[in-house]
Amino acid sequence: MIEQQGTKLTVLYFAWLRERTGSAREQVTVPEAVGTAGDLIAWLRDRSPGHASAFANPRVIRCAINQEFADAATKLRPGDEVALFPPVTGG
Amino acid sequence: MRTIRVQEQDFDVGAEFAGLAGSCAGIGGIGCFLGIVRDAAQSRPISAMELEHYPAMTEPAIERIAAEAERRWSLLGCTIIHRFGRLAPGENIVLVLAAAAHRQAALEATAFLIDWLKTRAPFWKKEHYTDGEQSWVEAREEDDIAAAQWLAEGC
Numbered sequence: 001m002i003e004q005q006g007t008k009l010t011v012l013y014f015a016w017l018r019e020r021t022g023s024a025r026e027q028v029t030v031p032e033a034v035g036t037a038g039d040l041i042a043w044l045r046d047r048s049p050g051h052a053s054a055f056a057n058p059r060v061i062r063c064a065i066n067q068e069f070a071d072a073a074t075k076l077r078p079g080d081e082v083a084l085f086p087p088v089t090g091g
Numbered sequence: 092m093r094t095i096r097v098q099e100q101d102f103d104v105g106a107e108f109a110g111l112a113g114s115c116a117g118i119g120g121i122g123c124f125l126g127i128v129r130d131a132a133q134s135r136p137i138s139a140m141e142l143e144h145y146p147a148m149t150e151p152a153i154e155r156i157a158a159e160a161e162r163r164w165s166l167l168g169c170t171i172i173h174r175f176g177r178l179a180p181g182e183n184i185v186l187v188l189a190a191a192a193h194r195q196a197a198l199e200a201t202a203f204l205i206d207w208l209k210t211r212a213p214f215w216k217k218e219h220y221t222d223g224e225q226s227w228v229e230a231r232e233e234d235d236i237a238a239a240q241w242l243a244e245g246c
């Protein structure tokens with residue numbers, strides 16, 4: 001059996017993304033073709049009906065990589081902590 | 092003196108003012124914004140406001156916002172305290188104090204800090220209504236516009 005290749009990431013979900021996906025944090029291994037935050041969001045949609053609901057409208061999703069705001073074009077590296085969330089509403 | 096705290100418990104506004112005012116003899120004024128939980132959202136009464144945040148990122152994000160304020164104005168100190176957890180109407184949510192030698196820097200920096208906190212600090216609010224329903228607060232376009240105006244002016 002061929003050992004699974006790919007990029008290991010930690011994905012965090014906040015607010016209604018956490019509620020819809022049913023998890024606050026998960027470890028994923030994505031194929032090499034998933035190279036950016038935008039690719040990751042598209043890939044996550046197929047994980048469960050909850051994920052599909054959470055990511056139905058990718059335009060409203062914001063992200064941070066290793067605790068810094070990032071955008072859909074930001075490249076992913078092995079071991080990254082990718083946080084996905086709706087636009088912030090503090091203050 | 093820069094003080095940044097993200098905490099569940101309440102804060103003492105008077106003590107925070109006194110602490111900042113006493114930290115530097117050159118301070119001539121302190122601008123203040125105190126955010127409080129309203130008792131209704133779009134005229135629908137609420138029983139609580141729940142604030143979620145991203146612990147590993149929140150304080151670094153607020154530090155970056157404070158550093159930007161210090162770069163733009165001659166501040167002699169600032170205090171930013173943001174609460175999380177479940178808050179009842181009337182409770183404090185956020186405190187921003189900006190101290191300077193003169194009022195213009197103190198007041199402008201205070202407005203800048205709260206505008207950027209609203210759009211660049213990883214907090215999410217959920218309203219719990221008195222009828223038992225709940226919903227996540229949606230980001231307001233006015234907040235983005237208010238935050239963006241500082242980009243134009245800061246160049």
